Amino acid sequence: MSFFPASLEALIDKFASLPGIGRKSAQRLAFHVLSLPEEEARSFADAIIEAKTSVHCCKICQNLTEGEICSICASDRRDQSTICVVSEPRDVLSIERGREYNGTYHVLHGVLSPMSHVGPDDIRIKELLQRVADNDVEEVIMATNPDTEGEATAMYISRLLKPFQIKVTRLAYGIPVGSNLEFADDATLNRAIEGRTEM
Amino acid sequence: MSFFPASLEALIDKFASLPGIGRKSAQRLAFHVLSLPEEEARSFADAIIEAKTSVHCCKICQNLTEGEICSICASDRRDQSTICVVSEPRDVLSIERGREYNGTYHVLHGVLSPMSHVGPDDIRIKELLQRVADNDVEEVIMATNPDTEGEATAMYISRLLKPFQIKVTRLAYGIPVGSNLEFADDATLNRAIEGRTEM
Numbered sequence: 451m452s453f454f455p456a457s458l459e460a461l462i463d464k465f466a467s468l469p470g471i472g473r474k475s476a477q478r479l480a481f482h483v484l485s486l487p488e489e490e491a492r493s494f495a496d497a498i499i500e501a502k503t504s505v506h507c508c509k510i511c512q513n514l515t516e517g518e519i520c521s522i523c524a525s526d527r528r529d530q531s532t533i534c535v536v537s538e539p540r541d542v543l544s545i546e547r548g549r550e551y552n553g554t555y556h557v558l559h560g561v562l563s564p565m566s567h568v569g570p571d572d573i574r575i576k577e578l579l580q581r582v583a584d585n586d587v588e589e590v591i592m593a594t595n596p597d598t599e600g601e602a603t604a605m606y607i608s609r610l611l612k613p614f615q616i617k618v619t620r621l622a623y624g625i626p627v628g629s630n631l632e633f634a635d636d637a638t639l640n641r642a643i644e645g646r647t648e649m
Numbered sequence: 650m651s652f653f654p655a656s657l658e659a660l661i662d663k664f665a666s667l668p669g670i671g672r673k674s675a676q677r678l679a680f681h682v683l684s685l686p687e688e689e690a691r692s693f694a695d696a697i698i699e700a701k702t703s704v705h706c707c708k709i710c711q712n713l714t715e716g717e718i719c720s721i722c723a724s725d726r727r728d729q730s731t732i733c734v735v736s737e738p739r740d741v742l743s744i745e746r747g748r749e750y751n752g753t754y755h756v757l758h759g760v761l762s763p764m765s766h767v768g769p770d771d772i773r774i775k776e777l778l779q780r781v782a783d784n785d786v787e788e789v790i791m792a793t794n795p796d797t798e799g800e801a802t803a804m805y806i807s808r809l810l811k812p813f814q815i816k817v818t819r820l821a822y823g824i825p826v827g828s829n830l831e832f833a834d835d836a837t838l839n840r841a842i843e844g845r846t847e848m
Contacts, residue, residue, distance in 0.1 A: 454742070455715040461700040464693045468678050477739060479667050483697055484704055484713070491701040494663045495694035498682055501660040502690040505683055514683070516654040540676060543653070 458484065510581065512557040512574045514539045522554055529553045531588040535578065535607065537561045537595060545593065553591070556581065561594055561603040575607060582614050589617040596623060657683065709780065711756040711773045713738045721753055728752045730787040734777065734806065736760045736794060744792065752790070755780065760793055760802040774806060781813050788816040795822060 454462070458480060466476035483491055507513065508520035511533075515521070522528055522542075532553030536542055542555050560573040582590065590611055594600035608618045623641035625634050634642070653661070657679060665675035682690055706712065707719035710732075714720070721727055721741075731752030735741055741754050759772040781789065789810055793799035807817045822840035824833050833841070 454738070455700075455704050455713055457696070457700040457703045457715060458713060461696045464696045469681050470674065470677065475669065478669065480700065481737070481739065482668050484700060486701070488701060491697055495697040497656070497660045497663045498690055498694040498697075501654075501656040501679065501683060502685070502687060504656045505654050514654055514657060516656060538680070539653070540680065 507557075507559075507574075511555045512559060512577055513542055513555055514557075527552075531586055532591065533578070533581070533587055533589070534591045534593050535604075536593045537573075537600065537603070541593065553589075556590075558594070558603070561599040562606055563599050570606065573603075575610065578607065579610060582611065582616065587614075587616055589619060592618065592620045596621070706756075706758075706773075710754045711758060711776055712741055712754055713756075726751075730785055731790065732777070732780070732786055732788070733790045733792050734803075735792045736772075736799065736802070740792065752788075755789075757793070757802070760798040761805055762798050769805065772802075774809070777806065778809060781810060781815065786813075786815055788818060791817065791819045795820070 461480040461483065462473075462476045464476075465471055465479045466473055468476075471479070483494065486494070504516050505514050506516075508515045508523055509518055510523040511520060513520045513522070517524075523530075529552050533556050534545060534551060534553055535556045535558060536545070537558050537560060539557055539559075542557065545551050545555075556574070556578045558573040558575065558578075560568055562568060562570065562573065578590075581587070590608075592604035592608060594604045604620055608620075611618050622645055623638065624645055625631065625638060625642045631639070660679040660682065661672075661675045663675075664670055664678045665672055667675075670678070682693065685693070703715050704713050705715075707714045707722055708717055709722040710719060712719045712721070716723075722729075728751050732755050733744060733750060733752055734755045734757060735744070736757050736759060738756055738758075741756065744750050744754075755773070755777045757772040757774065757777075759767055761767060761769065761772065777789075780786070789807075791803035791807060793803045803819055807819075810817050821844055822837065823844055824830065824837060824841045830838070
């Protein structure tokens, strides 16, 4: 049962298919787009086409880029012998924000997840192994999320990297800076005690 | 400071310009669009253009439609002598969902709001007055939202309708069906007592 014109319904459907957008929000977004001036609506549509056609994965690190190789892989100011393995392109942004890390990245585009039928061939593990085999890599830092799937993925990849006899490390666990012990969960607190450092 | 390709940033900006979508959500939506197959991304863009170009306002009631006149105004099974005035197209949907109302609508596309510089000429009041003047209208039901701006708008329009000597009514205030007196606010409860009906 619908009282909206078909093309409006179609647009609402499109918005509702996005992650985290329910039917009501989709309606609001569609109405907003309809209320835009013609050229702005058109430029929204163009932005989708443009991003979809010009953005692809860096040949080396699989991060999103418009060129053949991303700016980090192309930079001679970055330490090309260190690779930080993350699951999503947005994780690169998170680490870059810290302005401390000076190596390169490898974006897996997912994590192993038997529940969602994501196996080793569905994420960019082959490309990482090839990269380690072909280049002079000294250290691989596993920076997948500290959840079950991220852990399993890090563990799986670190085993595959064993034969290369390079240093494979994992991000440190512990209490977040600026947080409060009272609100730290048991698992985190235990890991923070295990990983304690000398002052 | 951005680590995303320019066209991806542009798409994120577009999503972030939508109401209720923050920077983080916009990123998630843009990444989702990038992960879609080419033809689906294209059909999303097409849906925006299609809705924007083919949807416009019904000549009579100003509701959104693809034809010249919407299906409700064109229907001979609807009571054309009763007009329910709402502020937004989605309000038509809300009332239609009840399946009780059999009259027509008039969509104002906004409410009077001095704070946001929305005056009588910015919403479809002229069109309503013209419609009442030209047709055999018996009743106008003011169904704007029960908030300050909706009230003011209903009051303003009802004054303009006075000279036509037709029945002008307002939606009843009271406690919502299925709710709990304990959680009803004072204003609503007072209105419910004022408007009490005989059993």
